Amino acid sequence: MRINYFVAGGFVVLIFLVIIFVTTVLPASTFRPVPTPAAHQYTPKELAGRNIYRREGCFYCHTQFVRYQDRGGGEMVLAGDYMFETPHLLGTERTGPDLSNIGGKYADEWHKAHHRNPRKMKPGSIMPSFSYLSDKEMDELVAYLQTLGAGRKLPGWVAPPQEMRDEYDAIKSHVNVNSSAAANAGRGIFMQNCAACHGIRGLGNGPISLTMEKKPANFTRPFYKNYSDAMWYWRVKEGVPGTRMPRWGQSLGKEQMLYLVAFLKTLPQDSQPAGAEIHSIEQVDDPFALDTNFKTIDNMMKTSGNPYGTSRNLGESR
Amino acid sequence: MERILSAIFSREPYSASRNFLITAIFWLVLGTSVGLLASMQFDTPDALSGIAQLSFGRLRPVHINGVLIGWLSMGYAACMFYIIPVLAGRKGLWSELLGNWTMVLWNLAMVAGVLTLLNGDTEAREYAELAGTIHIGGASIQILDWAVLVVLLLLGVNAWMTVMTGTEKKWYVSIWYFLGALFWFPIVYIIGNRAFVHLDGLNDAITGWFYGHNILGMWFTVGGIGIMYYLIPKFTGNPLYSHTLSMIGFWTIGMFYAPTGTHHILQSPVPEWLKSVAVISSIFLLVPVLTVLTNFFMTLKGKWSTAADHVPLRFAISGGIAYLLTCIQGPFQATRSVNWYIHFTNWVVGHAHLALLATFSFFVFAASYYIIPRVTGRKMYSKRLAVWHFWLTLYGWIIMVVDLVIAGLVQSAGWHHGIPVDQWVIELVPYWWIRSFSGVLIVLGQILYMFNVYKTVFSPRQCEELPHSPTGIIYV
Numbered sequence: 001m002r003i004n005y006f007v008a009g010g011f012v013v014l015i016f017l018v019i020i021f022v023t024t025v026l027p028a029s030t031f032r033p034v035p036t037p038a039a040h041q042y043t044p045k046e047l048a049g050r051n052i053y054r055r056e057g058c059f060y061c062h063t064q065f066v067r068y069q070d071r072g073g074g075e076m077v078l079a080g081d082y083m084f085e086t087p088h089l090l091g092t093e094r095t096g097p098d099l100s101n102i103g104g105k106y107a108d109e110w111h112k113a114h115h116r117n118p119r120k121m122k123p124g125s126i127m128p129s130f131s132y133l134s135d136k137e138m139d140e141l142v143a144y145l146q147t148l149g150a151g152r153k154l155p156g157w158v159a160p161p162q163e164m165r166d167e168y169d170a171i172k173s174h175v176n177v178n179s180s181a182a183a184n185a186g187r188g189i190f191m192q193n194c195a196a197c198h199g200i201r202g203l204g205n206g207p208i209s210l211t212m213e214k215k216p217a218n219f220t221r222p223f224y225k226n227y228s229d230a231m232w233y234w235r236v237k238e239g240v241p242g243t244r245m246p247r248w249g250q251s252l253g254k255e256q257m258l259y260l261v262a263f264l265k266t267l268p269q270d271s272q273p274a275g276a277e278i279h280s281i282e283q284v285d286d287p288f289a290l291d292t293n294f295k296t297i298d299n300m301m302k303t304s305g306n307p308y309g310t311s312r313n314l315g316e317s318r
Numbered sequence: 319m320e321r322i323l324s325a326i327f328s329r330e331p332y333s334a335s336r337n338f339l340i341t342a343i344f345w346l347v348l349g350t351s352v353g354l355l356a357s358m359q360f361d362t363p364d365a366l367s368g369i370a371q372l373s374f375g376r377l378r379p380v381h382i383n384g385v386l387i388g389w390l391s392m393g394y395a396a397c398m399f400y401i402i403p404v405l406a407g408r409k410g411l412w413s414e415l416l417g418n419w420t421m422v423l424w425n426l427a428m429v430a431g432v433l434t435l436l437n438g439d440t441e442a443r444e445y446a447e448l449a450g451t452i453h454i455g456g457a458s459i460q461i462l463d464w465a466v467l468v469v470l471l472l473l474g475v476n477a478w479m480t481v482m483t484g485t486e487k488k489w490y491v492s493i494w495y496f497l498g499a500l501f502w503f504p505i506v507y508i509i510g511n512r513a514f515v516h517l518d519g520l521n522d523a524i525t526g527w528f529y530g531h532n533i534l535g536m537w538f539t540v541g542g543i544g545i546m547y548y549l550i551p552k553f554t555g556n557p558l559y560s561h562t563l564s565m566i567g568f569w570t571i572g573m574f575y576a577p578t579g580t581h582h583i584l585q586s587p588v589p590e591w592l593k594s595v596a597v598i599s600s601i602f603l604l605v606p607v608l609t610v611l612t613n614f615f616m617t618l619k620g621k622w623s624t625a626a627d628h629v630p631l632r633f634a635i636s637g638g639i640a641y642l643l644t645c646i647q648g649p650f651q652a653t654r655s656v657n658w659y660i661h662f663t664n665w666v667v668g669h670a671h672l673a674l675l676a677t678f679s680f681f682v683f684a685a686s687y688y689i690i691p692r693v694t695g696r697k698m699y700s701k702r703l704a705v706w707h708f709w710l711t712l713y714g715w716i717i718m719v720v721d722l723v724i725a726g727l728v729q730s731a732g733w734h735h736g737i738p739v740d741q742w743v744i745e746l747v748p749y750w751w752i753r754s755f756s757g758v759l760i761v762l763g764q765i766l767y768m769f770n771v772y773k774t775v776f777s778p779r780q781c782e783e784l785p786h787s788p789t790g791i792i793y794v
Binding site: 005012015016019020022023024027030031033054058059060061065067068072077078079081083084085086087088089090091092095096097122124126130131212213243 | 438518734
């Protein structure tokens with residue numbers, strides 16, 4: 001009878017070894033992602049910061065991977081990003097924000113103040129205070145945080161893929177996107193579908209934007225001068241990955257999207273960051289009063305292209 | 319002092335079981351209190367700020383390792399050291415002295431573990447935080463990992479030799495489960511705490527979660543079920559419903575539990591085939607779970623009403639029902655479509671408490687009320703305290719789990735609508751307070767339990783002859 005136990009025991013061992021092989025040895029030997037630009041080789045100072053991050057248990061509340069369902073989480077992570085991350089700090093539970101793209105988002109001094117007294121920088125936060133870290137440790141920790149996702153930032157804007165350009169070329173004859181008639185038609189569609197987030201003036205300050213981690217685009221930024229018609233069409237149709245921008249191709253018709261493109265092109269794209277010219281802004285008593293320099297609406301349109309006044313009155317750009 | 323030393327290094331039958339249980343209860347009270355303290359930091363984040371040792375990131379590993387390695391694992395050792403000799407037909411272990419040394423070493427490792435974790439010496443892998451890093455020359459060695467491994471091996475050797483030298487030649491199903499757990503867990507532990515193989519990023523995560531799930535699957539589940547297979551027939555006086563079902567459960571646990579770890583990182587860029595293996599085997603876990611529970615509940619047939627007056631049976635039944643809930647929740651959570659929503663939220667924290675507190679701790683509570691009179695020769699000090707322990711702990715976990723499930727859904731809605739964290743975190747304030755309240759109930763229950771057990775153990779002995787294979791006597 002005893003021998004049967006040994007046969008059965010042998011099976012226990014065998015099955016378990018096979019499972020260990022499949023779930024740990026096999027991935028370790030076949031899963032060899034190529035390091036991406038986001039894979040960061042840490043300097044000794046950053047490594048010391050990473051060890052502080054581990055020691056203080058930051059990874060219990062902060063995760064380090066953007067999932068495909070995380071709207072506003074920033075750029076997606078790739079397998080090769082983690083080549084130098086041992087031990088891994090993926091995390092299991094997110095009480096605080098995901099930190100995969102935190103690098104470069106805030107200044108070093110902001111991080112230090114936030115670690116000393118989190119409630120001061122973010123009211124309502126429940127992060128513990130790390131005021132007990134020495135200045136050197138705080139420097140190291142912040143140096144580590146600033147590396148996170150630094151290599152994941154895109155070098156410039158993205159061009160639309162070839163199939164999208166082909167699609168645009170095939171339908172662009174349907175609507176003249178440079179005509180004011182098309183822009184007027186697009187304006188109605190914008191007010192109904194887009195203004196809730198992007199704001200009625202396209203400043204990215206619609207009421208829903210308050211609740212968004214990743215703020216909606218401000219179309220008055222000079223950045224949008226770079227947008228080709230096909231690019232506008234692509235973004236409207238397919239949405240923007242990593243944000244809450246919907247894929248309007250699912251609900252709007254092709255002509256409607258072309259009308260939108262026509263309208264978006266008419267928005268002023270010359271606003272400057274507020275900091276650059278903050279001193280030259282004049283005091284305005286009533287922001288809604290029409291500027292008296294403009295006698296007629298036609299004259300006004302000729303000067304600024306915007307019936308509400310000059311672009312610097314549009315408020316702070318994002 | 320001499321009496322204490324002779325009680326610790328005793329060769330008396332069942333003394334190792336008794337000593338393990340007494341010390342495990344200390345770690346239970348410590349672990350749950352630290353958990354309560356950590357949960358209070360969610361309510362009042364600035365109350366203890368500025369003290370490094372009491373910040374949340376340091377308390378959480380102490381809570382986890384205190385209750386998992388300290389309380390539950392030592393509680394399992396206590397149960398095994400009583401049940402295995404009885405089932406093998408021996409009076410006491412192969413070597414009680416070795417068992418007691420294991421107990422001493424384990425407690426020393428835990429003391430060192432709590433102190434090092436509080437001072438920031440951690441391995442930073444979930445469930446494997448114990449480190450105790452020392453530097454010799456250029457190499458750093460994590461001695462606490464090795465200490466836990468050594469005590470597990472000593473436990474295994476003692477259990478194995480007890481079974482081999484026993485007079486009973488037919489193995490009852492509990493022995494299968496215990497020896498399986500004692501074989502599997504050291505292997506899982508050494509893979510999870512490896513310091514000798516360097517794995518890059520995501521491979522480290524894959525292996526880390528192989529360990530993280532199998533400490534539950536191959537140790538807590540297998541050990542807990544082994545205990546219940548012994549206790550339920552004892553409590554009810556019914557024979558085990560089906561030996562075949564119990565063996566199907568044993569083999570399928572071995573088959574389906576081990577590959578499930580990757581379901582913890584389903585949305586990360588690890589290989590898709592590994593995720594599929596994990597999800598499919600997680601769903602197949604319903605097979606061992608349902609066979610085991612069918613067996614439990616069919617063995618209880620006709621005896622459910624006795625639970626009204628029989629506190630250990632009450633613990634056992636509520637543990638079994640919590641096991642059913644856990645293991646329906648588990649495969650459901652592991653599917654991609656559900657995991658998509660609840661991943662990274664407090665729902666999962668609730669699930670962990672459902673498994674480890676509501677199920678496996680309840681199994682050990684049931685076993686301890688049964689074992690303590692039999693290993694000490696004393697009646698339990700108070701039945702009323704045991705009843706209070708039951709209700710406080712039961713309501714504690716129910717409130718905690720329901721609360722965390724709701725909090726998890728709120729949290730997940732925040733993530734999925736892209737709402738900034740500092741806005742939705744305000745919504746969770748009431749849930750943090752309710753969780754701390756449930757923690758107070760649980761800690762209170764465990765203090766009553768500790769008082770009850772210590773009062774029993776340090777009272778005069780009531781019966782000289784310890785029972786060899788006791789049946790039918792109900793002390794509580």
